[in-house]
Amino acid sequence: MAIPAALILLPAAYLLGTFPSAGIVARSRGIDITTVGSKNPGASNVARALGTSWGVLVFLLDGLKGAVPAAAGVALDTRPGAYLLVGAAVLGHMFPVTRRFRGGKGVATMGGAVAVLHPLVFAALLVVWLVVRKLSDKASLASIAIAIGLPLGIVIERSPGWEVVASGALALLVMLRHTDNIRRLASRTELRA
Numbered sequence: 001m002a003i004p005a006a007l008i009l010l011p012a013a014y015l016l017g018t019f020p021s022a023g024i025v026a027r028s029r030g031i032d033i034t035t036v037g038s039k040n041p042g043a044s045n046v047a048r049a050l051g052t053s054w055g056v057l058v059f060l061l062d063g064l065k066g067a068v069p070a071a072a073g074v075a076l077d078t079r080p081g082a083y084l085l086v087g088a089a090v091l092g093h094m095f096p097v098t099r100r101f102r103g104g105k106g107v108a109t110m111g112g113a114v115a116v117l118h119p120l121v122f123a124a125l126l127v128v129w130l131v132v133r134k135l136s137d138k139a140s141l142a143s144i145a146i147a148i149g150l151p152l153g154i155v156i157e158r159s160p161g162w163e164v165v166a167s168g169a170l171a172l173l174v175m176l177r178h179t180d181n182i183r184r185l186a187s188r189t190e191l192r193a
Helices: 003-017 022-027 043-050 052-076 079-094 106-117 119-136 139-156 161-177 178-187
Strands: none
Touching: 003 022, 003 079, 022 052, 022 106, 022 178, 043 052, 043 106, 043 139, 052 079, 079 139, 079 161, 106 119, 106 139, 106 161, 119 139, 139 161, 139 178, 161 178
């Protein structure tokens, strides 16, 4: 099949992206994650509020929201189709219609897609994230580092140019969602991981 098969699945990929992993996990522990810490419904804020194991659970759930569309795109379509589906899932996570377009920052969802499409790049970026987070004690700085590193990893892997552009677009979305974090990092008021 060609890209049109992916176009048919775009709404489903977007809706999968809207699944409120962080909200459900936090509510199961009696917390509204949008009112604590950074107020971001994502894995890092859940880890900050509930502990690392809960944050890892949210990371895995949010990662599946990117991995499933990536795998479906590759299986049913083409790699360009997979990137279209991943883009829809990431947008669903960031701007969920079910929560007035207030979602997470897309790091784990993008990461799940990269794990499927570029497993070696994913492994390298996971190490980068862990090292930067440990050294800086800032999850946001680690996330920004891997967003910058993603298209570079695709270049190093010698993937086609369009994949560099597509991964760069995903990384740019993640960077834009971290604008407030970048401001707080610059003013040294960012929350600790």
